[in-house]
Amino acid sequence: VSRFEGITMAPPDPILGVSEAFRADTNDLKLNLGVGAYRTEELQPYVLNVVKKAENLMLERGENKEYLPIEGLAAFNNVTAQLLFGADNPVIQQGKVATVQGLSGTGSLRLAAALIERYFPGAKVLISSPTWGNHKNIFNDARVPWSEYRYYDPKTVGLDFNGMIDDIKAAPEGSFILLHGCAHNPTGIDPTLEQWEKIADVIQEKNHIPFFDVAYQGFASGSLDEDAASVRLFAARGMELLVAQSYSKNLGLYAERIGAINVVCSSSDAAARVKSQLKRIARPMYSNPPVHGARIVANIVGDPALFKEWKDEMELMAGRIKGVRQKLFNSLSAKDKSGKDWSFILKQIGMFSFTGLNKSQSDNMTNKWHVYMTKDGRISLAGLSLAKCEYLADAIIDSYH
Numbered sequence: 167v168s169r170f171e172g173i174t175m176a177p178p179d180p181i182l183g184v185s186e187a188f189r190a191d192t193n194d195l196k197l198n199l200g201v202g203a204y205r206t207e208e209l210q211p212y213v214l215n216v217v218k219k220a221e222n223l224m225l226e227r228g229e230n231k232e233y234l235p236i237e238g239l240a241a242f243n244n245v246t247a248q249l250l251f252g253a254d255n256p257v258i259q260q261g262k263v264a265t266v267q268g269l270s271g272t273g274s275l276r277l278a279a280a281l282i283e284r285y286f287p288g289a290k291v292l293i294s295s296p297t298w299g300n301h302k303n304i305f306n307d308a309r310v311p312w313s314e315y316r317y318y319d320p321k322t323v324g325l326d327f328n329g330m331i332d333d334i335k336a337a338p339e340g341s342f343i344l345l346h347g348c349a350h351n352p353t354g355i356d357p358t359l360e361q362w363e364k365i366a367d368v369i370q371e372k373n374h375i376p377f378f379d380v381a382y383q384g385f386a387s388g389s390l391d392e393d394a395a396s397v398r399l400f401a402a403r404g405m406e407l408l409v410a411q412s413y414s415k416n417l418g419l420y421a422e423r424i425g426a427i428n429v430v431c432s433s434s435d436a437a438a439r440v441k442s443q444l445k446r447i448a449r450p451m452y453s454n455p456p457v458h459g460a461r462i463v464a465n466i467v468g469d470p471a472l473f474k475e476w477k478d479e480m481e482l483m484a485g486r487i488k489g490v491r492q493k494l495f496n497s498l499s500a501k502d503k504s505g506k507d508w509s510f511i512l513k514q515i516g517m518f519s520f521t522g523l524n525k526s527q528s529d530n531m532t533n534k535w536h537v538y539m540t541k542d543g544r545i546s547l548a549g550l551s552l553a554k555c556e557y558l559a560d561a562i563i564d565s566y567h
């Protein structure tokens with residue numbers, strides 16, 4: 167008898183489990199709209215040309231595989247903070263940002279969660295309802311208490327702005343408020359700049375600490391600066407804040423696990439201390455981060471020609487997604503005779519569309535139509551081609567009615 171008899175089977179991950187089920191389906195019509203990974207119009211994975219160029223450069227230079235410092239590659243940490251805040255931002259100029267390279271977005275969020283657990287005992291993190299499924303896992307595993315603030319309004323398929331403000335106001339003073347910097351996952355609904363200002367107002371009033379998750383910078387609008395507007399608006403108020411970054415989507419570096427945690431402090435002194443503690447948390451967890459993705463980012467951003475090429479490719483990816491979004495809307499509007507207003511699809515931004523399909527309707531999408539998606543009704547438009555829009559529209563209409 168096994169010494170591990172007491173260990174029960176863990177449930178499959180609600181997002182990555184969708185890909186497992188997809189792989190097992192042998193039907194030719196099958197479509198994987200579960201995981202948020204960019205595909206070409208031919209539905210193939212895409213390695214950016216600029217990434218291949220950077221990798222060739224790295225090979226030519228014969229770079230070694232020595233350990234990185236605990237905090238990661240210095241050149242990467244510099245450029246990642248600059249991309250986020252803008253190179254001439256006073257928080258950078260004055261050394262107020264503690265930046266530590268993390269294991270992509272997830273690992274960077276996890277480092278921040280550990281910092282909160284250790285230095286803000288009992289403090290709560292407020293997360294949006296709904297949010298990316300892994301947020302709850304991250305804070306649970308870090309033993310950080312969390313609760314939800316209202317975000318999505320099913321009646322309007324839009325933002326429940328008043329609910330959001332009321333819940334942030336009602337949270338215990340000094341809570342951490344987790345915000346999606348752009349392209350909210352799973353809803354695709356972002357606050358306007360005016361709404362961001364009001365959100366910043368209540369966070370300041372209540373002495374809360376904003377905690378941004380930026381997983382889609384440049385991917386939502388096609389512009390790195392535009393997608394960082396929310397974070398920069400908070401930083402410009404002189405607020406202390408946390409920002410986790412990921413290069414999975416915008417550079418297509420999913421498996422390289424490259425990202426960062428940035429903590430903006432009110433003094434350079436505090437930033438130095440925070441950084442030292444982030445390193446202390448990282449050391450016994452994974453010791454130091456992988457170098458390959460960090461070098462790719464540093465090489466691309468550090469070279470004006472490559473940087474421009476990246477921006478062009480990002481625009482191309484964002485543009486393809488906007489194209490399928492439009493085509494899906496057109497197909498739904500033309501095919502659906504029920505009079506339902508599908509314009510919410512066009513209002514959403516980023517990689518996803520929140521269809522409003524419930525669990526049993528989502529099950530119908532998968533069981534009858536071989537369309538794989540998460541059970542909250544989210545579909546990844548990055549996994550959709552123009553050629554498949556009509557088929558998907560048929561599936562959605564059949565599942566709705």
Ligand code: PLP
Pocket residue numbers: 202269270271272273298346351379381411412413414420425
């Ligand atoms: N945060 C959000 C909101 C996301 O959607 C994702 C990826 O789907 C991540 C963070 C982190 O992804 P990764 O760990 O691959 O950077």
